[in-house]
Amino acid sequence: MDDNPGVNSLTAGLDELASYLEGSTLVVQAYTDIIERKYARPALDKISRYFQGQPLTMTWVTITLTLFAGLSILPVLSFIGLSIFALCSSMSIALAFAFAAVVALETMFATVLLLVLGGLLFFSFVVTTFGAMAYLTFRLVQHLQIHGRFGIAEWAQKTKQHFTSVSVKPEGSDDLDESGVLIAHEANDTVKRENLSPSPSRSLVESSGSL
Known part of the structure; x- marks a missing residue:
């Protein structure tokens, strides 16, 4: 005797299922x-009679019904096919119209965005232009107040420098050139001074030669 409760419960469940299926089979057979x-x-029996x-x-009715069933297959299949085609066409047309509407809306939105x-x-260009003109006018007034009528030429020169490309030299190149020129001038001046001022040894030689 098996004392396992799991096996006992499984066996009981199977027995209940078998009895339920047997009862269902009996009910179906009865109906x-x-x-x-x-x-x-x-x-x-009535048809046989x-x-x-x-x-x-009855032969005529049977042949008629059989012929009707055979001939009705094509219209029924055609109806089903046409119904499916109409449904797919309607969905395709709806999708096409929806796509066209989306494209039209996107085009309109893109046009508005570009405008x-x-x-x-244009607004930025106008504001920048007016700002530059106001700045140049202010600078012209400043130059006229400081330099008088000669300030116009200076203002024009500085304005030209602002709006034309100026070649920028590397930093320190001007200082190097100026220092090199100064050193060269100092060296030339030193040589000239040495040539002009007689040295003591040279004066002694000249004095001994005269004696």
């Missing part, structure tokens, strides 16, 4: 017998 006795068998009593009519950006660019 099948009822349908067969009350509906299916009387209908078959019709065939025996009116064979020509706004162009307006901002």
Whole structure:
């Protein structure tokens, strides 16, 4: 005897399932017998009696129904195919219209964006131009106050320097050139002074030669 509770519960569950399936099978068989006795068998008996009593009519009805079933396959399939085609076409047209609407909206938004950006660019250009003109006017007034009428020339020169490209020399190049020129001038001056001022040894030689 197996005392395992898990095995016992599994066995009990299987027994309950088997009994439930057996009961369901009995119920289905009972309903099948009822349908067969009350509906299916009387209908078959009636059709058989019709065939025996009116064979020509029942043959005609059977052929008609068979022909109808065979010929109705094509229209039914055509209807199903046309329905699927209409559904797919409607979805495609709807998607096409939706895509066209999205493209139109995006084009409109892009046009508005470009117009706004162009307006901002023009506004920035105008503001910058007026700012530069105001600055140049202010500088002209300053030069006129300081230098009088000669300030116009200086103002024009500085304005030209602002708006023209000026070659920038490396830092320290001017200092090096000026220092080199100064050293060269100092060296030349030293040589000239040495040539002009007689040295003591030279004066002694000249005095001894004269004696």
